Amino acid sequence: xxxxxxxxxxxxxxxxxxxxxxxxxxxxxxxxxxxxxxxxxxxxxxxxxxxxxxxxxxxxxxxxxxxxxxxxxxxxxxxxxxxxxxxxxxxxxxxxxxxxxxx
Amino acid sequence: xxxxxxxxxxxxxxxxxxxxxxxxxxxxxxxxxxxxxxxxxxxxxxxxxxxxxxxxxxxxxxxxxxxxxxxxxxxxxxxxxxxxxxxxxxxxxxxxxxxxxxxxxxxxxxxxxxxxxxx
Numbered sequence: 204x205x206x207x208x209x210x211x212x213x214x215x216x217x218x219x220x221x222x223x224x225x226x227x228x229x230x231x232x233x234x235x236x237x238x239x240x241x242x243x244x245x246x247x248x249x250x251x252x253x254x255x256x257x258x259x260x261x262x263x264x265x266x267x268x269x270x271x272x273x274x275x276x277x278x279x280x281x282x283x284x285x286x287x288x289x290x291x292x293x294x295x296x297x298x299x300x301x302x303x304x305x306x
Numbered sequence: 307x308x309x310x311x312x313x314x315x316x317x318x319x320x321x322x323x324x325x326x327x328x329x330x331x332x333x334x335x336x337x338x339x340x341x342x343x344x345x346x347x348x349x350x351x352x353x354x355x356x357x358x359x360x361x362x363x364x365x366x367x368x369x370x371x372x373x374x375x376x377x378x379x380x381x382x383x384x385x386x387x388x389x390x391x392x393x394x395x396x397x398x399x400x401x402x403x404x405x406x407x408x409x410x411x412x413x414x415x416x417x418x419x420x421x422x423x424x425x
Contacts, residue, residue: 237411239351246401246418247343247351252411294410295341295353295367 205229207291207298215306222278224301226291231271237292238267238276240285241300247290251276278303308332308414310402315419322392322423328385328402328416336360336380339405341412342387344398344421352398355387356405370396392423 206229216222226236234254239247249258251267254274264279278285286305291298314326328340342354355366355376364376375388385402399420403412 235409237409239412241351246415247412248415249406249411249413252406252413253409256409258411258413290351292351292411295356295365297343297351297353300350 205293205296207293207296209291209298209301213302215304216281217306218281218283220281222281224276224289226274226298228272228293232293234270235293236274239290240287242287310414310416312402312416312419315421317422318392319425320393320423323390326387326400326419330383335383340385341403341405343401343403346398394423397423
């Protein structure tokens with residue numbers, strides 16, 4: 204089975220910061236990677252699919268890149284609404300999550 | 307509005323059973339694969355089960371295989387998860403989610419329903 208890892212597990216940042224989260228797969232998954240945002244008590248929300256395609260309605264400050272085994276989610280300028288936990292996903296496997304909190 | 311609404315969660319004793327429902331609206335339910343994903347308190351997302359669009363094919367996580375059954379009624383636009391022989395470790399919020407159909411991403415999620423297994 205393919206394993207997904209994320210780094211860091213927690214990230215402290217300020218409004219306006221550029222934030223990058225990394226997701227790694229234990230073997231090549233081409234570009235079959237999605238990213239989700241989840242806020243406490245809420246369902247996950249799809250942000251990015253196929254590694255770099257922005258889901259409709261998602262702000263353009265979110266972007267995804269990568270292929271093979273290494274992927275990144277970048278928030279170009281962190282906004283107050285962006286403090287949340289972010290998960291990557293391949294197939295039926297989710298990464299462990301990265302919590303973005305306020306510095 | 308495209309929407310998924312789960313129901314059926316609650317408190318159940320170990321060894322008991324529960325059936326979750328997920329009512330879909332705002333899209334052609336019968337055209338999409340559907341999934342159940344769970345999240346234990348304070349933990350990450352874990353995929354549980356999936357079903358294809360006509361209900362003829364299903365798959366399960368090893369942790370629930372033989373105990374949980376996913377099904378759907380396309381005439382009623384509803385997805386189900388029958389959970390038997392429940393264990394304490396099944397305690398979680400259960401989400402239904404729509405498979406986008408393009409890239410295995412889950413593009414629509416319900417609000418979740420809490421299942422607590424405890425004596």
